[in-house]
Amino acid sequence: MTFWETITGSDMTREWNAFETRAAALPNDYRAAWEEIKTALMSYGDFTGRNLTPIFDSALGLLEESAADGQTIYQVVGDDVVGFSAALAGGEGARNYRDKWRAQLNANVAKKLNKLGG
Amino acid sequence: MGIRDIIEGKKQWRAHVARIKNLPPDYQIVYHEIQRYVFKVGPVDLLDGPLLTELVDFFEEGVAAGKGVLQITGPDVAAFVDGLLQDIPTYADVYQESLTKKKHGL
Amino acid sequence: MDGLTEMLKGTLEGCVLEIIGAEETYGYAVTRRLNELGFTDVVEGTVYTILLRLEKNALVQVTKRPSEQGPPRKFYALNDAGRAELTTFWAKWEFMTSRIDKLKEGAR
Numbered sequence: 177m178t179f180w181e182t183i184t185g186s187d188m189t190r191e192w193n194a195f196e197t198r199a200a201a202l203p204n205d206y207r208a209a210w211e212e213i214k215t216a217l218m219s220y221g222d223f224t225g226r227n228l229t230p231i232f233d234s235a236l237g238l239l240e241e242s243a244a245d246g247q248t249i250y251q252v253v254g255d256d257v258v259g260f261s262a263a264l265a266g267g268e269g270a271r272n273y274r275d276k277w278r279a280q281l282n283a284n285v286a287k288k289l290n291k292l293g294g
Numbered sequence: 295m296g297i298r299d300i301i302e303g304k305k306q307w308r309a310h311v312a313r314i315k316n317l318p319p320d321y322q323i324v325y326h327e328i329q330r331y332v333f334k335v336g337p338v339d340l341l342d343g344p345l346l347t348e349l350v351d352f353f354e355e356g357v358a359a360g361k362g363v364l365q366i367t368g369p370d371v372a373a374f375v376d377g378l379l380q381d382i383p384t385y386a387d388v389y390q391e392s393l394t395k396k397k398h399g400l
Numbered sequence: 401m402d403g404l405t406e407m408l409k410g411t412l413e414g415c416v417l418e419i420i421g422a423e424e425t426y427g428y429a430v431t432r433r434l435n436e437l438g439f440t441d442v443v444e445g446t447v448y449t450i451l452l453r454l455e456k457n458a459l460v461q462v463t464k465r466p467s468e469q470g471p472p473r474k475f476y477a478l479n480d481a482g483r484a485e486l487t488t489f490w491a492k493w494e495f496m497t498s499r500i501d502k503l504k505e506g507a508r
Contacts, residue, residue: 230385231336238333245326264336266386274335278372281331285371288323289364351471352427352448358470359428368443377449381456 191229198236205249206239209257216261231264313350321353321363328375337382345378405441412442414489416450417478420460421486424477427451451476459485 199210213235217228242252253260254276263273314325329346337345356366367374412434419430427447434442451474454460459482467473478486 228389231389234336234385241333264386266390270386277331277334281327281372282370284327285324289320292319354471366443367445374445381453
Protein backbone atom coordinates (compact mmCIF):
# COMPACT_ATOMS: atom_id res chain seq x y z
CA MET A 177 0.00 0.00 0.00
CA THR A 178 1.26 3.45 -0.82
CA PHE A 179 1.33 6.32 1.58
CA TRP A 180 -1.72 7.88 0.01
CA GLU A 181 -3.73 4.68 0.11
CA THR A 182 -3.02 4.41 3.82
CA ILE A 183 -4.17 7.94 4.36
CA THR A 184 -7.14 8.06 2.11
CA GLY A 185 -8.48 4.57 1.72
CA SER A 186 -8.07 2.73 -1.52
CA ASP A 187 -11.32 3.94 -3.03
CA MET A 188 -9.63 7.28 -3.32
CA THR A 189 -6.44 5.96 -4.82
CA ARG A 190 -7.51 6.63 -8.34
CA GLU A 191 -8.16 10.24 -7.58
CA TRP A 192 -4.76 10.57 -5.93
CA ASN A 193 -3.03 8.81 -8.78
CA ALA A 194 -4.56 11.34 -11.10
CA PHE A 195 -3.21 14.14 -8.90
CA GLU A 196 0.25 12.64 -8.95
CA THR A 197 0.15 12.25 -12.72
CA ARG A 198 -0.74 15.91 -13.03
CA ALA A 199 1.95 16.91 -10.52
CA ALA A 200 4.55 14.96 -12.51
CA ALA A 201 3.93 17.26 -15.45
CA LEU A 202 4.85 20.36 -13.43
CA PRO A 203 8.28 22.04 -13.58
CA ASN A 204 10.74 20.86 -10.93
CA ASP A 205 10.42 23.78 -8.52
CA TYR A 206 6.65 23.55 -8.74
CA ARG A 207 6.77 19.82 -8.05
CA ALA A 208 8.84 20.48 -4.97
CA ALA A 209 6.26 22.99 -3.79
CA TRP A 210 3.49 20.47 -4.40
CA GLU A 211 5.27 17.99 -2.11
CA GLU A 212 5.58 20.67 0.55
CA ILE A 213 1.94 21.64 0.24
CA LYS A 214 0.91 18.00 0.62
CA THR A 215 2.98 17.62 3.75
CA ALA A 216 1.71 20.87 5.19
CA LEU A 217 -1.92 20.03 4.55
CA MET A 218 -1.41 16.58 6.06
CA SER A 219 -0.37 18.14 9.33
CA TYR A 220 -3.98 19.03 9.80
CA GLY A 221 -4.16 15.46 10.96
CA ASP A 222 -7.82 15.22 11.59
CA PHE A 223 -9.05 14.20 8.20
CA THR A 224 -9.67 11.19 6.06
CA GLY A 225 -8.47 12.96 2.97
CA ARG A 226 -11.88 12.99 1.46
CA ASN A 227 -12.82 16.48 2.57
CA LEU A 228 -9.41 17.79 1.62
CA THR A 229 -9.55 16.41 -1.91
CA PRO A 230 -11.07 19.54 -3.44
CA ILE A 231 -8.44 21.64 -1.68
CA PHE A 232 -5.64 19.53 -3.11
CA ASP A 233 -7.32 19.74 -6.47
CA SER A 234 -7.58 23.50 -6.42
CA ALA A 235 -4.00 23.84 -5.13
CA LEU A 236 -2.80 21.70 -8.00
CA GLY A 237 -4.95 23.65 -10.42
CA LEU A 238 -3.40 26.85 -9.14
CA LEU A 239 0.11 25.46 -9.62
CA GLU A 240 -0.73 24.30 -13.13
CA GLU A 241 -2.26 27.60 -14.14
CA SER A 242 0.62 29.60 -12.71
CA ALA A 243 3.25 27.39 -14.26
CA ALA A 244 1.56 27.70 -17.64
CA ASP A 245 1.52 31.43 -17.00
CA GLY A 246 5.30 31.50 -16.57
CA GLN A 247 5.25 32.69 -12.97
CA THR A 248 8.00 31.66 -10.62
CA ILE A 249 6.95 29.36 -7.81
CA TYR A 250 7.90 32.10 -5.38
CA GLN A 251 5.32 34.41 -6.91
CA VAL A 252 2.67 31.78 -6.29
CA VAL A 253 3.32 30.41 -2.82
CA GLY A 254 5.73 32.97 -1.39
CA ASP A 255 8.31 31.97 1.17
CA ASP A 256 5.93 30.36 3.61
CA VAL A 257 4.46 27.19 2.16
CA VAL A 258 3.04 26.15 5.51
CA GLY A 259 1.18 29.43 5.87
CA PHE A 260 0.07 29.22 2.28
CA SER A 261 -1.31 25.73 2.84
CA ALA A 262 -3.04 26.77 6.04
CA ALA A 263 -4.73 29.49 4.05
CA LEU A 264 -5.84 27.00 1.43
CA ALA A 265 -7.44 24.89 4.14
CA GLY A 266 -8.88 27.90 5.94
CA GLY A 267 -6.84 27.13 9.04
CA GLU A 268 -5.23 29.47 11.50
CA GLY A 269 -3.67 32.47 9.85
CA ALA A 270 -5.86 32.07 6.76
CA ARG A 271 -7.11 35.58 7.14
CA ASN A 272 -3.63 37.05 7.15
CA TYR A 273 -2.80 35.08 4.10
CA ARG A 274 -5.86 36.23 2.28
CA ASP A 275 -4.82 39.78 3.09
CA LYS A 276 -1.46 39.01 1.56
CA TRP A 277 -3.12 37.68 -1.59
CA ARG A 278 -5.26 40.77 -1.72
CA ALA A 279 -2.25 43.05 -1.48
CA GLN A 280 -0.47 40.94 -4.07
CA LEU A 281 -3.40 41.23 -6.46
CA ASN A 282 -3.50 45.00 -6.23
CA ALA A 283 0.28 45.34 -6.43
CA ASN A 284 0.47 43.12 -9.52
CA VAL A 285 -2.31 45.05 -11.21
CA ALA A 286 -0.63 48.37 -10.45
CA LYS A 287 2.76 47.14 -11.62
CA LYS A 288 1.52 45.62 -14.87
CA LEU A 289 -0.79 48.48 -15.77
CA ASN A 290 2.09 50.84 -15.16
CA LYS A 291 4.33 48.91 -17.48
CA LEU A 292 1.58 48.94 -20.07
CA GLY A 293 1.17 52.69 -19.84
CA GLY A 294 4.85 53.50 -19.94
CA MET B 295 -14.07 16.71 -12.01
CA GLY B 296 -10.74 18.41 -11.49
CA ILE B 297 -10.08 22.01 -12.32
CA ARG B 298 -7.57 21.00 -14.96
CA ASP B 299 -9.99 18.62 -16.71
CA ILE B 300 -12.48 21.40 -16.90
CA ILE B 301 -9.98 23.94 -18.09
CA GLU B 302 -8.60 21.73 -20.80
CA GLY B 303 -11.64 19.72 -21.70
CA LYS B 304 -14.57 22.04 -21.83
CA LYS B 305 -15.55 23.82 -24.97
CA GLN B 306 -17.15 26.41 -22.75
CA TRP B 307 -13.85 27.22 -21.11
CA ARG B 308 -12.10 27.57 -24.44
CA ALA B 309 -14.77 30.00 -25.55
CA HIS B 310 -14.24 31.87 -22.31
CA VAL B 311 -10.49 32.11 -22.90
CA ALA B 312 -11.11 33.35 -26.44
CA ARG B 313 -13.28 36.15 -25.09
CA ILE B 314 -10.55 37.22 -22.69
CA LYS B 315 -8.05 37.38 -25.54
CA ASN B 316 -10.35 39.83 -27.30
CA LEU B 317 -10.26 42.29 -24.40
CA PRO B 318 -7.93 45.30 -24.46
CA PRO B 319 -4.57 44.76 -22.69
CA ASP B 320 -5.47 46.56 -19.45
CA TYR B 321 -8.59 44.43 -19.07
CA GLN B 322 -6.63 41.26 -19.79
CA ILE B 323 -4.09 42.10 -17.11
CA VAL B 324 -6.73 42.71 -14.48
CA TYR B 325 -8.69 39.63 -15.53
CA HIS B 326 -5.66 37.37 -15.13
CA GLU B 327 -4.70 38.79 -11.77
CA ILE B 328 -8.27 38.32 -10.58
CA GLN B 329 -8.36 34.75 -11.83
CA ARG B 330 -5.11 34.01 -10.04
CA TYR B 331 -6.47 35.41 -6.80
CA VAL B 332 -9.75 33.56 -7.15
CA PHE B 333 -7.95 30.27 -7.72
CA LYS B 334 -6.13 30.74 -4.42
CA VAL B 335 -9.23 31.69 -2.50
CA GLY B 336 -11.01 28.68 -4.01
CA PRO B 337 -14.76 29.38 -4.16
CA VAL B 338 -16.54 26.05 -4.56
CA ASP B 339 -18.41 26.75 -7.77
CA LEU B 340 -15.61 28.59 -9.52
CA LEU B 341 -15.69 26.74 -12.81
CA ASP B 342 -19.25 25.49 -12.82
CA GLY B 343 -20.66 28.73 -11.51
CA PRO B 344 -21.15 31.93 -13.47
CA LEU B 345 -18.59 34.05 -11.62
CA LEU B 346 -15.86 34.29 -14.24
CA THR B 347 -18.20 34.34 -17.23
CA GLU B 348 -20.21 37.15 -15.73
CA LEU B 349 -17.04 39.00 -14.96
CA VAL B 350 -16.17 38.94 -18.66
CA ASP B 351 -19.70 40.14 -19.51
CA PHE B 352 -19.12 43.03 -17.16
CA PHE B 353 -15.71 43.78 -18.64
CA GLU B 354 -17.06 43.70 -22.20
CA GLU B 355 -19.65 46.27 -21.24
CA GLY B 356 -16.90 48.49 -19.88
CA VAL B 357 -14.92 48.11 -23.10
CA ALA B 358 -17.97 48.95 -25.21
CA ALA B 359 -18.46 52.09 -23.15
CA GLY B 360 -14.87 53.08 -23.86
CA LYS B 361 -13.73 52.92 -20.25
CA GLY B 362 -10.47 51.84 -18.72
CA VAL B 363 -10.61 48.75 -16.56
CA LEU B 364 -9.86 50.48 -13.24
CA GLN B 365 -12.62 52.96 -13.96
CA ILE B 366 -15.15 50.17 -13.68
CA THR B 367 -13.58 48.00 -10.97
CA GLY B 368 -12.39 50.88 -8.87
CA PRO B 369 -8.74 51.26 -7.87
CA ASP B 370 -8.99 48.53 -5.20
CA VAL B 371 -9.41 45.49 -7.41
CA ALA B 372 -9.16 43.10 -4.46
CA ALA B 373 -12.10 44.78 -2.73
CA PHE B 374 -14.08 44.47 -5.93
CA VAL B 375 -13.33 40.76 -6.17
CA ASP B 376 -14.10 40.15 -2.50
CA GLY B 377 -17.48 41.73 -3.16
CA LEU B 378 -18.03 39.13 -5.87
CA LEU B 379 -16.93 36.28 -3.63
CA GLN B 380 -18.84 37.45 -0.60
CA ASP B 381 -21.62 34.87 -0.56
CA ILE B 382 -19.77 31.96 -2.11
CA PRO B 383 -18.31 29.41 0.30
CA THR B 384 -14.71 28.38 -0.38
CA TYR B 385 -13.24 24.89 -0.27
CA ALA B 386 -11.57 25.99 2.93
CA ASP B 387 -14.96 26.90 4.45
CA VAL B 388 -16.36 23.50 3.52
CA TYR B 389 -13.35 21.76 4.98
CA GLN B 390 -13.45 23.77 8.21
CA GLU B 391 -17.13 23.05 8.54
CA SER B 392 -16.53 19.33 8.16
CA LEU B 393 -13.99 19.56 10.99
CA THR B 394 -16.42 21.38 13.24
CA LYS B 395 -19.10 18.82 12.57
CA LYS B 396 -16.73 16.02 13.40
CA LYS B 397 -15.70 17.70 16.62
CA HIS B 398 -19.29 17.98 17.73
CA GLY B 399 -20.05 14.44 16.64
CA LEU B 400 -22.59 15.45 14.04
CA MET C 401 -17.87 63.24 -0.65
CA ASP C 402 -14.86 60.92 -0.43
CA GLY C 403 -13.94 58.29 2.11
CA LEU C 404 -17.47 57.07 2.68
CA THR C 405 -16.81 53.50 1.58
CA GLU C 406 -16.84 51.91 5.02
CA MET C 407 -19.88 53.80 6.23
CA LEU C 408 -21.79 53.13 3.02
CA LYS C 409 -21.18 49.41 3.07
CA GLY C 410 -24.35 48.33 4.79
CA THR C 411 -26.62 50.85 3.14
CA LEU C 412 -25.54 50.85 -0.47
CA GLU C 413 -27.60 47.76 -1.23
CA GLY C 414 -30.69 49.60 0.03
CA CYS C 415 -29.83 52.59 -2.15
CA VAL C 416 -29.54 50.33 -5.19
CA LEU C 417 -32.88 48.69 -4.36
CA GLU C 418 -34.45 52.13 -4.14
CA ILE C 419 -33.07 53.20 -7.52
CA ILE C 420 -34.18 50.01 -9.21
CA GLY C 421 -37.53 50.29 -7.45
CA ALA C 422 -38.16 53.66 -9.09
CA GLU C 423 -37.73 52.22 -12.58
CA GLU C 424 -36.19 49.30 -14.39
CA THR C 425 -32.59 50.18 -15.09
CA TYR C 426 -29.06 48.87 -15.71
CA GLY C 427 -25.78 48.88 -13.83
CA TYR C 428 -24.11 51.92 -15.30
CA ALA C 429 -27.23 54.07 -14.89
CA VAL C 430 -27.43 53.07 -11.22
CA THR C 431 -23.79 54.03 -10.74
CA ARG C 432 -24.30 57.37 -12.45
CA ARG C 433 -27.30 58.11 -10.27
CA LEU C 434 -25.27 57.40 -7.11
CA ASN C 435 -22.40 59.54 -8.38
CA GLU C 436 -24.79 62.41 -9.11
CA LEU C 437 -26.12 62.13 -5.58
CA GLY C 438 -22.60 62.83 -4.38
CA PHE C 439 -21.34 59.30 -3.75
CA THR C 440 -18.37 59.85 -5.98
CA ASP C 441 -16.41 56.87 -4.65
CA VAL C 442 -18.94 54.40 -5.98
CA VAL C 443 -17.72 52.72 -9.17
CA GLU C 444 -19.52 50.39 -11.52
CA GLY C 445 -17.78 47.40 -9.99
CA THR C 446 -19.31 48.13 -6.61
CA VAL C 447 -22.77 48.35 -8.10
CA TYR C 448 -22.12 45.26 -10.20
CA THR C 449 -21.35 43.10 -7.16
CA ILE C 450 -24.48 44.36 -5.44
CA LEU C 451 -26.62 43.63 -8.49
CA LEU C 452 -25.22 40.12 -8.72
CA ARG C 453 -26.07 39.56 -5.09
CA LEU C 454 -29.60 40.88 -5.55
CA GLU C 455 -29.98 38.53 -8.49
CA LYS C 456 -28.65 35.56 -6.55
CA ASN C 457 -30.99 36.31 -3.67
CA ALA C 458 -33.90 36.49 -6.14
CA LEU C 459 -34.84 40.08 -5.25
CA VAL C 460 -34.79 41.34 -8.83
CA GLN C 461 -36.07 40.39 -12.22
CA VAL C 462 -33.35 40.48 -14.86
CA THR C 463 -33.94 41.07 -18.54
CA LYS C 464 -31.24 41.14 -21.20
CA ARG C 465 -31.77 43.86 -23.77
CA PRO C 466 -29.64 44.73 -26.77
CA SER C 467 -27.78 48.03 -26.44
CA GLU C 468 -26.80 50.53 -29.14
CA GLN C 469 -23.15 49.83 -28.51
CA GLY C 470 -21.55 46.60 -27.47
CA PRO C 471 -22.99 43.50 -25.80
CA PRO C 472 -26.58 43.19 -24.51
CA ARG C 473 -27.28 44.92 -21.24
CA LYS C 474 -28.85 43.43 -18.15
CA PHE C 475 -31.80 45.43 -16.92
CA TYR C 476 -32.99 45.05 -13.35
CA ALA C 477 -36.46 45.50 -11.86
CA LEU C 478 -37.64 44.70 -8.35
CA ASN C 479 -39.87 41.67 -7.83
CA ASP C 480 -42.18 41.22 -4.81
CA ALA C 481 -39.38 39.93 -2.61
CA GLY C 482 -37.25 42.89 -3.64
CA ARG C 483 -39.99 45.36 -2.78
CA ALA C 484 -40.41 43.72 0.62
CA GLU C 485 -36.66 43.95 1.15
CA LEU C 486 -36.73 47.63 0.25
CA THR C 487 -39.51 48.30 2.76
CA THR C 488 -37.48 46.53 5.42
CA PHE C 489 -34.44 48.59 4.50
CA TRP C 490 -36.27 51.88 4.94
CA ALA C 491 -37.73 50.73 8.25
CA LYS C 492 -34.25 49.92 9.52
CA TRP C 493 -32.96 53.19 8.15
CA GLU C 494 -35.67 55.20 9.92
CA PHE C 495 -34.92 53.44 13.16
CA MET C 496 -31.20 53.96 12.91
CA THR C 497 -31.22 57.59 11.81
CA SER C 498 -33.84 58.60 14.39
CA ARG C 499 -31.77 57.03 17.20
CA ILE C 500 -28.54 58.53 15.98
CA ASP C 501 -30.13 61.97 15.64
CA LYS C 502 -31.41 61.65 19.19
CA LEU C 503 -27.95 60.79 20.37
CA LYS C 504 -26.56 63.80 18.60
CA GLU C 505 -29.16 66.19 20.00
CA GLY C 506 -28.66 64.85 23.51
CA ALA C 507 -24.98 65.52 23.26
CA ARG C 508 -25.54 69.20 22.67
